[in-house]
Amino acid sequence: MSFNKFPPKPKYDPNDGPVYLYGLHTVRAALDNPLRVKKELLATPNALSxxxxxxxxxxxxxxxxxPKELDRLLGGDAVHQGAALEVEPVSRFGLNDVKQLRLVVVLDQLTDPHNVGAILRTACAFGADAVITTARHSPQETGVMAKAASGALDLVPMIEVTNLASAIETLKERGLIVLGFDSDAPAPLRPRTDDRPMAVVLGAEGKGLRQRTRELCDEMVRLDMPGPIKSLNVSNAAxxxxxxxxxxxxE
Structure with a gap:
């Protein structure tokens, strides 16, 4: 394949401008996603190979x-591995767009793109059918989030809802048990012995779940940790x- 040569692109601003996904796993997953609108692939000869x-x-x-040009475009902290893909943000789904819901991760106003990306990666690894986020107080798609997700952004449907309480009620109507996590919950987390469809609800670090979200959960549990550190990053908890x-x- 021959390369096209163009003038240098302006420095990438994740908050205002095109969306760049970078890193080989992330770029490969986006290239393989037929629903993803792909604009331009920036690659070194080695990365393209x-x-x-x-x-x-x-x-x-x-x-x-x-590599130097990608460092300039994406910033020196971006681990791009010689490849970046300019894309349109991935299309967000509605609850009715995902027919089978056996395992769902619900994020109650998580705003950190690193954490949301890492949770997406974990959700994908455990076979989650979707990740639900709120329309407000949640991160937009950026290269940082996509890199942390390591391709999962193009593999797990992200459902964006304006009313999280209504979405949780819909999940319950569809037969899912809703399990919320809170450090002050009365019961500790135990491995499930049943195969019932489940929604796992996680809140933002520090704030935790909002009161209305807690009220709608069928069960509230906490993570007990015997070691000297009593809290975990929310992506580790997920x-x-x-x-x-x-x-x-x-299975």
Missing amino acids: RLNEIGQIGKVKVRETT AIALFAATAGRQ
Whole structure:
């Protein structure tokens, strides 16, 4: 494949401008997602070769670049591995768009893109059918979130809702038990022994779940930790919660 050569792009601003996904796993997942609108692939010759080893590039325009140019475009902290893909943000789903809901992760106003991305990656690993976020007080898609998700942003449907309480009630109507996590909950988390569909609800670090969200949960549990550190990053807590939630699954 031949490269197209163009003038340098202006420095990327994740809060105002095009969306760039970067890193080989993230870019490959986006290239493989037929629902993703892909504008331009910026890649070094070595990165393009590695991407081609895994799958087809498709009809996306390819621009030759260098690691230095990608550092300038994305910032020195971006671990791009020689590849960045300019895209339209992934389409958000509605609850009715996902027909099967056996395992859902619900995020109550989590705003940190690193945490949301890491939770997406964990949700994908445990076979979650969707991740629900609020329309307000949740991060928009950025390269930071996509990199933390390591491709899961293109693999797990993200459902954005304006009214989280109504969404939780809908999940219950569809047969899911709703399990909320709070450090002051009366019962400790135990591995599930049943195979009932479940929604795992996590709140923002510091604030936790809002009162109305807690009221709608069928069960409230806490993570007991015997060590000297008594709290975990919410993305770490999500991994433990999903492991426990799926312990009784019959594959």
